[in-house]
Amino acid sequence: MRRPFVVIGLGRFGGSVTQELIRQGAEVLAIDRDDAKIEAFREHVTSSVVADATDEKVLKELGVHEYTHVIVAIGNDIEASILTTLLLSELGVPDISVKAQNDYHARVLTKIGADRVLHPERDMGTRLAHNLMSKNIIDYAELSGQLSVMEMTVDEHKCGGTIGALELRRKYHCAVVAVCRNGTFFSSPPMTEVIKKGDILVVLGLTKDVYQLEQAMA
């Protein structure tokens, strides 16, 4: 049986991925070439190694190919990030997630076998901008280039009406896929569901359509 997680690079991003995995009770092998980073995490992770992830021999010795998910959180050293990803891909790691520094980096990563490419700074920037555009927009995320999900509230005068009455499907080709009421989510709400004050609607649609809806709410 494969072991679960390897995190390569314990900067702010890789460090928080690691902390959260551990908090959820997962086993994590942490790798960083900086011994101070490894020292800071040593007590918390299942195992940790000071090593250069661009060294194929090292990756093989650590048995990285026996793990299911490897997260490459090397940021500034794009060359090291690409080389590490290539090696992981060649070693047959089934699920490789990589933090990208820019769009060209992202394109290379996808071509050489990254299964998931992350842009934390870009995505947080996008989310903040959407959040500030309208008081009704709570959160926004692009799922892929084409598909987006948005969390929104509705203006007070629309509370008391039904989800169907918003006509999001007809006007914006968007679907309400879940509702958060008093901190609890329920999915696939019926169109007859009456919107209560404070409800958060989770809306899914093509990015261009979600954008139209957002513009209409601003």
Ligand code: ATP
């Ligand atoms: P963050 O924004 O997440 O803090 P960053 O984008 O600024 O990180 P770096 O600080 O350059 O990225 O790299 C993150 C971590 O990856 C560092 O702790 C660094 O030591 C480690 N790292 C960089 N290159 C390698 C490598 N070849 N092998 C192992 N670890 C590496």
Ligand code: ATP
């Ligand atoms: P990110 O991770 O978001 O790419 P960063 O945390 O690595 O950014 P920098 O690249 O150092 O941070 O800075 C971000 C931008 O802010 C740069 O374009 C830089 O030119 C600009 N900047 C830095 N200092 C100032 C300043 N004092 N006034 C105006 N702009 C600044």
Ligand code: CA
């Ligand atoms: Ca950074």
